[in-house]
Amino acid sequence: MASITRCLRAARPAAFSAVARNSAPRTISARAFSVTASNAIKRYTKEHEWIDISADKKTGVLGISEYAAKQLGDIVYVELPEEGKEVKVGDAIGAVESVKSAADINAPVSCKITHINSFLEEKPGNINQVAEDDSHGGGWIAKVELTEQGLEDFEQMMDVAAYKEFTAAEEEH
């Protein structure tokens, strides 16, 4: 997660600084998140969701991948998940609209939704800019608590390298 985000920020300094300007408490939240990020483990589904779980494997942050965001095109609206809801792996938990397409966001693991990124309601385009950023102003969708089953689901997911290979193969087709 961290490395990807760093690359992304380097690649899009203008976009990122625009976000930074608009979000006063950024330094605080960035520090808070970096604690999680340094120990986190990130995996992907074949349907292009990512989840980044904490070192104790009890909580996570999820979103849609940068690759998917690029494929979808300009995201104009995000229907966020419902806070407090318990979902099973593969359940539709929300949706994004881009270029006349409503696309489901599916739960990458069984989990309980604890927080949603309400900022995306105002700035859905943040997903296009920083899809895998879990800080304030980032494109993350929700924070979750993993269930026991959720941890097993997580084990089935692809790691960064496998996902990279997977999307590279997709692009060839």
Add this chain to the structure above:
Amino acid sequence: MALPPRLRAIPRHFSISPLQRHITHPSQSPSSLSSIPPTQQSQTRRFTQNLTHTLQIYRSASTDPYLNLSIEHHLLQRSHPDSTILFLYTNRPSIIIGRNQNPWLEVNLHALREGLPPQTSPPPPPHTTPTTNDAHPSPRTTTATVPVPIALVRRRSGGGTVFHDAGNTNYSVICPPAAFDRDRHAEMVVRALRGLGVGGARVNERHDIVVDVGDGGGGEGAGGTFKVSGSAYKLTRTRSLHHGTCLLGSENLGRVSRLLRSPAEGFVKARGVESVRSPIRNVGVGGEEFVDAVMGEFRKMYGDAAGQGVVVGEDEALANEEVVKGVRELVSPDWIFGQTPQFTFSTHPTEEDPRERPEVVHTLPYGFETHFSIRHGEIQSATMAGLEYHDFVDEASQDEILSKGLVKQRLHYITDWRRTLKQASPIPVDVDDAGEFLNHMFGIQPPAEKGGGAVAQAVVQTISDTVVGMFLDGDIMDL
């Protein structure tokens, strides 16, 4: 997120079973559908075989927009992940808004309530089976003197608002996400149209089908390009759906612009998706010709195994629990109105929405200002200022009390703003002008003014005397 390219070939149980018991398979040419006998043993078996095929064509015998979209949704959710399906249907007059749109902004709800002028000879529903007709004589064919109701529908796919009627045929292709391409099936329909002599048809950069009409070589933009078909998409984990309209011979083209222009347009700032207006036109092709040509192009793309199209009757579809569940969702005011993304309504420029406001404000009491923030159709915050109270009071604090009384009101259930404002104020207040203005803005027609009351009620009234409405038997909503 289903989008991208590679198909996940998960073997999955294919269950459209409740439909399969009932659906008939036409052995004749599709143009003689009205003479298809009711379900027969041999046909049932033939349809069952079809289910295992990776190619299927279905045609709806219903003209109900809620039912057709629910059949389509059922096919999207339950069809085999490897299959490619073409579904064709025509709806009775309806305004179909996109999943993330705002009906108060996209639709003239007053014009919607008026309906369309009565037709002396109603056009025959495109693919109606005799069974359906016998079981439920359509109220629309027997009431030639009352206006034709217009349904208001929020679909599950993205995109903007469109108008449907008997002169418009819809196509829908459901396929694996691997094959998802926003233009692929619009191009298929363009080939069908060209084959029917609509030479100028092409797919534009918005993935819609337009026709270029001879403009003396002035090129595009010289007033010669008209939209004839709009596209929208829905992507699930395992499937992708592209559906589109096609204006063949609508008699209501001249009425569409007014229907899709809201009086609140200049006052509403909405999240979500706003429609893009385009000049529209009929292609002048018959419904059956169009359907035959599209099926022909579909078979050219995917193979003759797709067959001639299986007709899904209204009764058969309504016998399917999942389809009915889908219909219940779609007719619910909490879906049609409550799914609306957050929006604000302000009579005067605000920081968030600094536009100059339209002139209609002159009907308001001098100094009246209001601002609402509305989420899921529910008022979250309200500010009213400048109302005239009958007692000597601190008007500002009375305004504040009244404004607080409006919070949590659901916009689509308000039957008369004059009443709502009066009830929100503990002391007598003059609300007639402000109330009438807000009624006008939000499509409300108080009972005294015919048609009556809340917009949710008006929409339900257009459903209740239809076949689907009768099937649901009054439990559409709990007003």
